[in-house]
Amino acid sequence: MNKVPFKGVIAYPVTPFDDNENVDISLFKKQVERLVTTGSHGIAPLGSTGVMPYLNDAEKEAVTEATMQQVAGRVPTLVGVSNLTTEKTVYHAQFAEKAGATAVMIIPMSYWKLTDDEIVKHYDAVASKISIPxxxxxxxxxxxxxxxxxxLKRLLEIPNVTMIKESTGDIQRMHYLRRELGEEVAFFNGSNPLALSAFSAGARGWCTASPNLIPELNIALYDAIQENDLEKAQRIFYKQFDLLKFIVAKGLPRSIKAGLDLLGVGGGGFKSPLKPLSENEIAELDSILSAIESEVYQY
Amino acid sequence: MNKVPFKGVIAYPVTPFDDNENVDISLFKKQVERLVTTGSHGIAPLGSTGVMPYLNDAEKEAVTEATMQQVAGRVPTLVGVSNLTTEKTVYHAQFAEKAGATAVMIIPMSYWKLTDDEIVKHYDAVASKISIPxxxxxxxxxxxxxxxxxxLKRLLEIPNVTMIKESTGDIQRMHYLRRELGEEVAFFNGSNPLALSAFSAGARGWCTASPNLIPELNIALYDAIQENDLEKAQRIFYKQFDLLKFIVAKGLPRSIKAGLDLLGVGGGGFKSPLKPLSENEIAELDSILSAIESEVYQY
Amino acid sequence: MNKVPFKGVIAYPVTPFDDNENVDISLFKKQVERLVTTGSHGIAPLGSTGVMPYLNDAEKEAVTEATMQQVAGRVPTLVGVSNLTTEKTVYHAQFAEKAGATAVMIIPMSYWKLTDDEIVKHYDAVASKISIPxxxxxxxxxxxxxxxxxxLKRLLEIPNVTMIKESTGDIQRMHYLRRELGEEVAFFNGSNPLALSAFSAGARGWCTASPNLIPELNIALYDAIQENDLEKAQRIFYKQFDLLKFIVAKGLPRSIKAGLDLLGVGGGGFKSPLKPLSENEIAELDSILSAIESEVYQY
Amino acid sequence: MNKVPFKGVIAYPVTPFDDNENVDISLFKKQVERLVTTGSHGIAPLGSTGVMPYLNDAEKEAVTEATMQQVAGRVPTLVGVSNLTTEKTVYHAQFAEKAGATAVMIIPMSYWKLTDDEIVKHYDAVASKISIPxxxxxxxxxxxxxxxxxxLKRLLEIPNVTMIKESTGDIQRMHYLRRELGEEVAFFNGSNPLALSAFSAGARGWCTASPNLIPELNIALYDAIQENDLEKAQRIFYKQFDLLKFIVAKGLPRSIKAGLDLLGVGGGGFKSPLKPLSENEIAELDSILSAIESEVYQY
Structure with missing residues (x-):
């Protein structure tokens, strides 16, 4: 087993719906294909961007299988399987493994705030039932x-738990993690506006929905870091900063779908109560994307 | 249709589980019976205390039906039917109405932060499909x-939406609500440590899990307010303050189940990842309950 | 020594300035006289409302002496003497005692967050140098x-420290204080929008700048509480709620001075960088005061 | 006039006191000399580290003059002149200019939260009375x-206001500043744990008290950034991270003085109510400094 199968840019697809609020698998596959061919280093369906908590079991399973079929082993896959109950988390994790997922991502969802012991037992129970990271x-x-x-240190003692995704949006937390957990810890950044800082802090990868809209810039940032060229990384980061800020402020599913519509790819519809961006917000996104377009070949 | 069918103390039962993490309907009915006979003015299954979000559809339906059978019209019932998606919220609201619920309670659950328009459409969609408040x-x-x-003002314009439950824990919010929405607004307090302040501010009722443990004190507080006797209300409130604080700090399902065990009623088990209080916490709860016992006949 | 010389409504005067940004002692005395004759139970110069931290030593001393002369023992006085350094706090506390103050009020001002031990030593050092509470x-x-x-419990062990003023704006804190410190603790509420809740919780007094504008309503609220008439207290409280909210939201010195101008008393000018309310804000205050005027004789 | 006279590491000295709580000018000069000779690119007396708000006018003036004498033009100086009132801010800014300061630093101190207009007028009033940046x-x-x-954009329109020091501790704010104010804005980082991220984000300099304890590491971090060597910068940053975190958590004056004592330089005493670190805290600082010592020659 490859214990840390990811690095670089891990792309999060949306989950598109048709007019009857059913998942549009055909459009989903098209969106996934685009993420793979534009160079993302991993594909992560059923994340927050993929509105996983709003899907029923059949929908989750269909999305998982569609991802495996479309990615077809070209890059590793990371499937979101989080659930309020341990029982359902185990269920979805086992489904993902069987379907061929490279790894699963689990957030301790909590309506009632969980204690540390409850969280450890939760991860432990799931980890004991699957063999992927x-x-x-x-x-x-x-x-x-x-x-x-x-x-997190306790969780990393569970053999299967090999990676951490941090989305507090606090760079000091990442510094602290690295000092506490050691330089070898595989931590991934999940906060888009922190992309530059997190890579500077030593993040192994960036979990992001933005490759749906600006894959070249996302990957160029990672490449500049790999080349140890901070000045270039900084330049490339500031080109995409307005977009990263916008998609976080307005909500990832809404923003990414609107952006995919603007780019002609098609974003697909929503499941109620979630609704599209307003006209004004779409116009703002359009102007941000246009500004990027005109700048993007200058770095 | 009675548009505001509640006032006074609305009691929230827990949902007990057996060793296989299945709902223990028989114990649940016993707990509900006790809430009714000790004088609560309404019964609210499938609230946060009842860990509603952790239950599957069949479990929610069984709990709803068991409540109706046991309460048997002696007091009004308020069934929690909230769900991330509008579709499922409608489904559970319709089930509750058909089962005989007096009213339903809906919180706009949100993994993705909903806009005001999304929330209004969500309530509107549900309200149009049921005829209870x-x-x-x-x-x-x-x-x-x-x-x-x-x-909230916009929501109250939807004909079926006739009551507000406020649980921000901020008394200033209640004052503001009453000034903004008018003296006739039916607002209910959902923050236990705010019970005295909320009644002083004009709350029509108190949504609380504490009648599982100290029904006499809860109802005595309401009665003192009805008698316009602030000094008595204050005295009665401070007798129960330590308990109210404890159950909120430690989590309602855990605390109430532990308290029911201590009282000999039986609280029932948990659904993972939720686990019971620790031994130390149970001992602390025991001493709080004992102190109340010794004081309770003094007011 | 009367250890707890206050109860009821403790009124905070502003500090008016002339066009050269010097304290206008004559106007100050007029404002203080009005507070005494309209029935406030105590006078507290050099509070936040009196912009104490913006005054130099000579100004503080002039305000202290003017207060003593004008109040002339008709009600007790509470002089603010807080300072960043212990040395200056002692200096001003001794000045206040010598001038005839009934008690002094001290907040542990902190540019650098003080530790608990530093705060205790600070109060202890001041307390040992004066004999008033x-x-x-x-x-x-x-x-x-x-x-x-x-x-606060530790501070109350210092013999001179006999009263607590709580302004966190969190009613739960007051409940907790009373449970922890005992029913006999003399705690005063310093958060205007919490006036009703704090009295309901057992506060001995209300430290407030609002008697500059609506003394009758402030005192009527206290009287209703004394009469154990919660319904009346509630009615009187809601009449003044909009004003209490406004003066806190806009800043006490600005709001009170504007209100005094509107009432024809004269509020006096400001010391830079503080400036008056905007025209729009003054118009809003005017309409709040007018609404109160028309309602005030109805309770 | 050089409008932006700083870049790199701007060092903040403490203000040492003797046993009678008087400023120890002789020790202060020794500490400043050490900051200059170990390579700091600027010296900033009367900052938060220098407990400026706790000093009286004479003490501030003595510290300002001692700095000018000791630095003697070898590096630029930045004198803190903030005050609650505009009048006193002007006074101290003029004193600093006359004494030879290169620039002054001003934070809008506020007991009462200032409006944007009040802040602009405050800066404008001071700027119009001095000719240094x-x-x-x-x-x-x-x-x-x-x-x-x-x-901040409005402030930068005042001719003298040419530099911004950001200490919110939020890296996203720095990104936003740079996008909003343009790449040419001279912004300085004042949050120690953000040193690496802020330089990565394009900060021109780092305002810090840490050169009192680890000047080589601070300057090496800046040099690595200048060399565009992110990997080296990261390595050097993590070597000093524990110390940066400690001095911020425990308070800069206390931590730096304790560290100077440990290093044999002498930190000097405190002005009440501020007190030294506890024995345990000093031991923790000692072990952090020792760990750095043993690592420091490895990069």
Missing amino acids: IMAYNNPATGGVDMSPAL | IMAYNNPATGGVDMSPAL | IMAYNNPATGGVDMSPAL | IMAYNNPATGGVDMSPAL
Whole structure:
């Protein structure tokens, strides 16, 4: 087993719906194909961008299988399988493994704030039922619980838990993680506006929905870091900063779908209660994308 | 249709599980019976205390039906039917109405932060599919979105939405609500440590899990307010303050189940990842309950 | 020594300046006289409302002496003597005692966040140099440090420290204080929008600048509480709620001075960088005061 | 006039006191000399580290003059002259200019939260009375007001205001500043744990007290950035991270003075109510400094 199968830019597809609010698998596959061919280093369906918590079991399974079929081993896949209950998390993790996922991502979703012991038992229960690696995902804003570095350290003692995705948006947390957990810890950044800082801090990868819209810039940032060229990385980062800020401020599913529409790819519809961006917001996104277009070949 | 069918103390039962993590309907009915006979003015299954988001559809339906059978019209019932998607919220609201619920409670659950327009459409869609009243529930801590007084005003324009439950824990919000929405607005307090302040501010009722443990004190507080006897209300409130603080700090399902065990009623088990209180916490709860026992006949 | 010389409504005068930004002592005395004759139970110069931190030593001393002359023993006085350094706090506390103040109020001002031990030593050093009582004032928003109930308990062990003023704006804190410190603790509320809740919770008094504008309503609220008439207290509280909210939102010195101008008393000018309310804000205040005027005789 | 006279590492000396709590000018000069000779690119007396707000006028003036005498033009100087009132800020700014300061630093101190207009008028009033450049300093934690990028933009329109020091500790704010204010804006980082991220984001300099303890590492970090060697910068940053975190967590004056004692330089005493670190904290600092010592020659 390759314990840390990811590095670089891990792209998060949306989940498009048709007019009856059913998943549009055909459009989904087209979107995934585009992410692979534009150079993303990994594909992560059923993340927050993919509105996983809003899907029923059949929809999750269809999206998982469609991803495997379309990616077809060209890059590794990371499937979101988080659920409020341990039982359902195990269920989806096992499904993902069987379907061929390279790894699964798990955030400790919590309606009731979980204790550290409850979280450890939760990961442990899932890990014991699968043999692919787990990325532990910390995002207090969506998950409702903030896993401390001490807790993450405990999770990393579970053999399958080999990667951490940090989305607190606090760069100091990443520094602290690295000092506490050691230089070898595989941590991934999940906060788009922190992309430059996180790579500077030593992040192994960037989990992001933005390759749906600006794959060249995302990958160029990672390449500049690999070349140890900070000045170039800085330049490339600032070219995409307005977009990264916009998609986070307006919500990833809404923003990415609107952007895909603007780019002619097609973003697909929504599942209620989620609705599209307003006309004004779409116009703002259009002007950000146009400004990037005109700048993008200058670096 | 009675548009505001509640006042006073609305009691929230837990959902007990057996050793296989299946709902223990028999114990649940016993717990509900106790809430009714000790004088609660309404029964609210499938709330946060009832760990509704952790239950599957069959479990939610079984709990709803068991409540109706046991309460048997002695007091009004308020069934929690919230769900991330509009489709499932409609489904559960219709089930509750058909089963005989007096009203339903809906919090706009949000993994992705909903806009005001999305929230209004969500309530509107549900309201148009049922004919019993809706209590709109604001609790940023568990629901992830804080509905402003302006938004609540919009919701109250939907004919079925006739009640508001406020759980921000901020008394100033209640004052503001009452000034903005008018003296006739039916607002209910969902923050236990705010019970005295909320009644002082004019709350029509108190949504609380504490009648599982100290029904006499909860109801005595309401009675003192009805008698316009602030000094007595204050005295009664401080007798129960330590308990109210404890159950909120430690989590309602864990605390109430431990308390029911201590009282000999039986609290039932948990669904993973949720686990019981620790031994130390149970001992602390025991001493709080014992102190109340010794004081309770003094007011 | 009367150890707790205050109860009821403690009124905070502003400090008016002339066109050269010098204190206008004559106008100040007129404002203080009005506070005494309209029934406030105590007068507290050099509070936040009196912009104490913006005054130099000579100005503070002139304001202190003017207060003593004007009040002339008709009600007790509470002089603000807080300072970043212990040395200057002692200096001003001794000046106040010599001038005839009934008590002094001290907030642990902190540019650098003080430790609990530093705060205790600070109060202890001042207390040992004067013989009048000290009101310890907790207001994280202006003082920069939030004194825990445990710390306040330590402060109350210093013989001179006999009163607590709580301005966190969190009613749960007041409940907790009373449970932790005992029913006999003399705690005063410093958060205007919390006036009703704080009295309901057992506060002995209300430290407020609002008697500059609506003394009858402030005192009527206290009287209703004394009469144990919660319904009346609630009615009177909601009449003044909009004003209490406004003066806190816009800043007490600005709002009170504008209000005094509107009432024809004269509020006086400001010391830079502080400036008056904008025209729009003054118009909003005017309409709030007018609405109160028309309602005020109805309770 | 050189409008942006700083870049690189700007070192903040402490203000040492003797046993009678008087400023120890002789020790202060020794500390400043050490900062200059170990390579700092600028010296900034009377900052937060220098406990400026706790000093009286005479003490501030003595510290300003001692700095000028000791630095003697070898590097530029940046003198803190902030005050609650505009009048005193002008006074100290003029004193600093006359004494020979290269520039002054001004934070809008606020007991009462200032409006944007009040802040602009404040800076404008000071700027019009001096002819040296002003660094506008944003630090909500100590100053009590958070200046938005829009407000900073307005301040930069005042001719003398040519530099910004950002200490919110939020790297996204720096990115936003640079996008909003243009690549040419001279912004300085004032948050120690953000040193690497801020340089990566394009900060022109780092305002820090840490050169009192680890000047080689601080300057090496800046040099690596100048060499566009991110990997080296990262390595050097992590060597000093524990110390940067410690001095911020424990308070700069306390930590730096303890560190200077440990290094044999002598930190000097405190002015009450500020007190030294505890024994345990000093031991922790000692072990952090020792760990750095043993690592420092490895990069």
